[in-house]
Amino acid sequence: MNEARQDKREHSQFTLLADRRFGPLFATQFLGAFNDNLFKNALVVLLTFQAASWTRLDASLLANLAAGLFILPFFLFSATAGQLADKFDKALLARLTKILEVVIILLAGVGFALESLVLLLAALFLLGLQSTLFGPVKYAILPQHLRPDELVGGNALVEAGTFVAILLGTLGGGLLAGLEGGTAWITGVSLLVAWLGYLASRGIPHAPAPEPALRINPNPLTETWRCIGFARADHSVFLSILAISWFWLYGALFLAQFPAYTKSVLGGGEGMVTLLLAVFSVGVGGGSLLCEKLSRHKVETALVPLGALGMTLSGLDFAWASMGRAPAGEVLPLAVLLGQGSTWRLLLDLLLLGASGGLYCVPLYALVQQRSHPGHRARIIAANNILNALFMVAGALGAVALLAGGLGIPALFALAAGVNGLIALCLCTVVPGFIRRGLICLGLRRE
Template sequence: MSSQFKLMRERRFLPFFLTQFLGAFNDNFYKNALVVLITFQAARLTTLSPGVLVNLAAGLFILPFLLFSATAGQFADKYEKSRLIRFTKLLEVVIMLLATAAFALSSVGLMLFCLFLMGTQSAIFGPVKYAILPQVLDETELVGGNALVESGTFLAILLGTIVGGLLIAVPSGSVWVSAGTLAVAVLGYLASRAIPPAAAVDPGMKIDWNPATQTWQMLGFVRENRTVFLSILGISWFWFYGAVFLSQFPGFASTVLGGDEKAVTLLLAVFSVGIAAGSLLCERLSGKHVEIGLVPFGSIGLTVFGLDLWWASSAMDAGGATLRPLAELLAEPATWRILFDLVMVALCGGFYIVPLYALVQSRSVPSHRSRIIAANNILNALFMVVAAGMGAGLLAAGASVPQLFLITALLNAAVAIYIYTLVPEFLLRFIVWLLVHTVYRLRVQGMEHVPEQGGAVIVANHVSFVDALIIMAACRRPIRFVMDHRIFRWPILSFVFRTSRAIPIAPAKEDPAMMERAFDEVARALEAGELVGIFPEGGITGNGELQPFRPGIARIVERTPVPVVPLALRGLWGSFFSRKDGPAMTRPFRRGAFSRVELLAAPPVGAAEATPEGLREKVVALLGGVRY
């Protein structure tokens, strides 16, 4: 994982990371200090009940995301981003000066107004926070950068919440909180001054100040790309899921665990560290590119460990009316099972959320990226409000906190099935990811030779029935493989091939019409700027030797002149899916689990030079004389 941490030494990322970390820390520092203050000193400050004030505070912080995200998204696309970030951090300093006055005057109304302003400042910063990453990071750094941002955000939330709750409780706590939040705001502003410029993507845009019409227009931008839209719904669902869990920690700690405030802090710490760890692991597991195959993996974990958390919690005895100290709770094995489930829920949440954010960033139209992220923030806020309403309603109806976790875990399964049915690409990538992380250990070299944009043909040797899946796992772009129509119809694998829009083909002597349709579809795909993969040998090798390349490749590039990228697969001969010593898939564990496989790529060959013989020589050179 060291590669993603290299970003922490570079000016293009570190000042931005510190800025967003300090901002998230300060939001929760101030918010939790205010919540603790009005919870325990409401009678001295106002006639309103603490319960009303706490819920009012939560609503005032989330309301600006609904009101101002649309306008903030326009700002982030219209103006240079580092300048906009400095403005938001300067605004934070002003708000904290006002909060200092609110604490000095013991004015609850002014304190709540400052919380609203903090939410407004965060709503303005939100679209810039995610839209700047694709401008300053390479595609191979996008997952790692998002992982650092997400892990830093959750750790900042944890630290800010703890510090705010502790400082407000000490003598002269409001003075310490005032000084602390102001100091953090100033540090955040100083960090923002070191952020390099990030050019405006649509400087000529005219700002629409009507949040209702602009929100609807932004949602229209999002709906234009089905995958991006459903990814945003997936992100919003994660915030729904997380809001349910985080909001129930105080009740869970007291009624289920029988613990005090320290137990609440422990639950929050475990959850935050789990999210951070899962986020940071994403780069290692995704191979430095946007691997949406981790999303189903994460969603499965959210349901499985959420269900086990309900099961484990249902067997807990809170220990009566007396709250038990933390040491006593940790002496019980059942507590450790609950903590394990909670950290695994959070870990899987990191696997789930980081690829979705990276996918939205990478597939959004650059000129509208900030507005699309603003629409995401609006939907996130709406889902969190619904989560609060569902939690309050179910608890009022007599449900227990573990039952609320059970319902949320089951809803997560239903939402996941729905999204993956609409966008099978998620399940496809999950199957491919499982293959190369459970059956094989894949080493990739030279895949940077595959063009990032535009049509191109991928040619490779054909060793086994899973060659196409391994190549798909290693390539950042989708590939449409041309394959024998009989393999295309194989059970289970047919789902993968259909989902990846593979092109079935038959020999001319068997079905000339199908063959012509295949060549026509290849031409349409290349003209549309897609990648097409073929195995020029015409079939899977039966003796481990590279067979002559057939003339189909010449026909393809003659009709649609595009670059041709030669690939070589090594290490698959003798595997379960190869034909060594007889039919494939008849001798399980022939090579054992986690056998090493290599995929090597050579520089592209121009269409004029892409002859079957010349391409075969390129693949032979990649194989290096090794029998594949």
């Protein structure tokens, strides 16, 4: 009996948080994701309401410029980041990227003090660069420090932590931007978080380089194509990367519409936008953590089409429940919206959409890590990051074009969910024995 209890404790994903092999890495990535979103959202809020005193450019243009500058480094430097993570100790790289984060926040503080839009946008670009450099490190290091039966649990915690950090950072950035002397608060809090992230990174155990003799190719175009080539060497790995990239497109498309959707469809204000973001983030976190239990501590590919089906059904119902709504002429308080039964249906759909997304993406990340060649793993993760960014930008451009062409936001959601349904059907045919494995995972059938 005691041995069974001990085995259960050893296999719990939450025990990893207290383990030096994982805990410091989790804290480092959590604080980094929190800081990125705190600074980015705070800057967007300031540009929206104070841009007139800094520049003559339109506030909406500045907000889109800020978003583009943050994601641009993922295209330019992901391939280089992958090479560095394969050539050098990943724990050392993690510490160096956190030192870089501290320097960037100091630069941002100077930008706030001088009210220099150029310095602030440069700091945002550099934060995107710092995240780009850390991306291959945080995913490629997991198979070096975790056992195979811990890989799903580790990835689940990383994904759950990332979405919670995004939510908290976004909320924190908005709150700090609205305070008296907000720029000083933003700088101080961001600097504290960056320093705490550095201290956490010092606890990450050494992760020796798999390819210390690797020669760095400085050409981002040729090296990007080479990284994608490494990913394509294993068919299952490349398909997983494409599937992960679709998840980021699908999720980002929904999230990007929340402000306009809340205003034009629900008739709500900022509080409702925040609630939608919170429900989706909690859903992804819950679905991610559920993966280890359903997969029984192994990479279970049957969860992927199961998650895809859930994303389709919840997305379609969310779109259906949104159609035909006629918002009031004035902004409705959050309490009034929550008093409507239809709002709770929308929130439940969004929670299930996020949870299904967690079930969908965690096994894919674990599969990529497990099946990638150790000497190329970081560069394959870099290829994943590049394609993720490419899919998100393509999705954003496609959404803009469709909305400009007269398509309503609920119809856009329905279209995206329909395409996701086609992908789910494809996954059901690609994953062998999906129905049988899915029933086993859900406890509806014995092994």
